[in-house]
Amino acid sequence: MASLTIKNAVKRYGSVEVLKSVDIDLADGEFLVLLGASGCGKSTLLNMIAGLESVTEGEISIGDRIINDVHPKDRDIAMVFQSYALYPNMTVAKNIAFGLEMRGVPKAERDTAVLDVAKVLKMDHLLDRKPSQLSGGQRQRVAMGRALVRRPEVFLFDEPLSNLDAKLRLEMRTEIKRLHKRLNATMVYVTHDQIEALTLADRIAILKDGEIQQLASPEEIYDRPVNMFVAGLVGSPPMNFIHAEVARTDTGYGAEITVRANGTDNSVLLDLTNHPADLSGFVGREIVIGIRPEAITQTGSHDGPTQCFASEIDVTEATGADTLCILNWNGKEVMARISSGYARIIEGTMDFSVDISRASLFDPQSEMRIA
Structure with a gap:
């Protein structure tokens, strides 16, 4: 795993500035949650880390390597999407192994890695099923398994639980928390759900109109919000x-x-x-x-x-x-x-x-x- 540094990152679309001088220094193994309403810039920032969006100004580094101009496939990151993005014609095992196969990893090594990850996610009994035979929570586990099997330096999560019902969201939050504790992995997680942010994060970055309002631990943000926007956003019922x-x-x-x-x-x-x-x-x-x-x-x-x-x-x-x-x-x-x-x-x-x-x-x- 590795640290992640975002230094004075700016994103513009023409004359519209959607991210304004974002500074984040994430330690190796830290879990950061980007929290805010729709349109605040959190997904744009995640896509810039992934390489799906270019950086207009500033720098993004993983470890000691500046990755602004590095192709997404060479950044050593793994991303879990909201929509699962599974191949419907492939079994669970083949979906998890697909990235390793594309990188030329030998089949025996792939099979071992897939089984290890499936056991961690408690779905080794589902490896022969197709996505259509799985529940929403099981499909999200497969998407997570596909990311985990590669052992990347940084994990990125883009609202992965928003399509699940309340009970499954609770179960998957616990699974992600347990996974982070076990792997000690560097993770960046985007959500608009404050409960996910408070329960998962080591630190939360709250964004509004492309600017970070507060970057602190969940306890600090809840007990000592820096302004009325943060105070009103975090807490249910609100302050x-x-x-x-x-x-x-x-x-x-x-x-x-x-x-x-x-x-x-x-x-x-x-x-x-x-x-x-x-x-x-x-x-x-x-x-x-x-x-x-x-x-x-x-x-x-x-x-x-x-x-x-x-x-x-x-x-x-x-x-x-x-x-x-x-x-x-x-x-x-x-x-x-x-x-x-x-x-x-x-x-x-x-x-x-x-x-x-x-x-x-x-x-x-x-x-x-x-x-």
């Missing part, structure tokens, strides 16, 4: 955004919000004194308080200091493991997450506990995190 003005209090800083309870609007001061952000320059100004739904829950469920107050519930949504509640704060819908046992006993107003230490604070003008 709540509450606009409020910062005021100086006797103990430090606070922000007043309006909470509906028992049919009336009540003023509640959110105590921001112990928040790590420096709010001295924001007194008298509006900020955006970003709070994940799990940081707003039933009273008594948090460890450590919290604030408690009553809030009226508009709607509840039982999801099995827990219950989502829609509240009304500052005239906006706010989502809270409470224990599943409360799903059928909630009516009207309930006491909620808010962990402000887990909140993210943003500048409403720049939408950047307040350091």
Whole structure:
């Protein structure tokens, strides 16, 4: 395996710049996920690594070798596509071995390699079947096997699970995670599914309009998003955004919000004194308080200091493991997450506990995190 370096990579189609100065340094054996909405440039970047798209400016290197002008077949990469791209007239074994056959690898060596890969993917009993006789998950395993059998320096995945149902996606995520752990392979994975990104990645690169918004570990991106775009993209349900003005209090800083309870609007001061952000320059100004739904829950469920107050519930949504509640704060819908046992006993107003230490604070003008 090898490292992957992308340095000031730019991609233009005529006057349209679809990738803007992308910089990524991927260590040997690291798993990188490119995450973003359709049209953000993530698949274009993957295709540039693969050699399917040219690099307008900048450099892409695998190990110590710059590959800008290297033909795709000579880059020592393997790509797994969304559409499987299997040969329908070939058996599973022949589909997996096809690339080795094209490279002139002897048949005995091919057969050994195919069997080894099939055992890793738990499909050695399917080697004589045709793709039409396989399920969607099995076909994707064959596509992965075809990539694995070559032992490339870098694996590229282009939304490989998007055609599968929810149960198969979960199973295949586990298989890919297990595979990465076993091979310690360098992998780049494109997806628009945040759950795939959070569960698979060592690091996530979040793209918007061809620019990397944040490149960090899943934990860093979830807990300390660099801006409101990242905060709103990652998390299900997404982060709540509450606009409020910062005021100086006797103990430090606070922000007043309006909470509906028992049919009336009540003023509640959110105590921001112990928040790590420096709010001295924001007194008298509006900020955006970003709070994940799990940081707003039933009273008594948090460890450590919290604030408690009553809030009226508009709607509840039982999801099995827990219950989502829609509240009304500052005239906006706010989502809270409470224990599943409360799903059928909630009516009207309930006491909620808010962990402000887990909140993210943003500048409403720049939408950047307040350091």
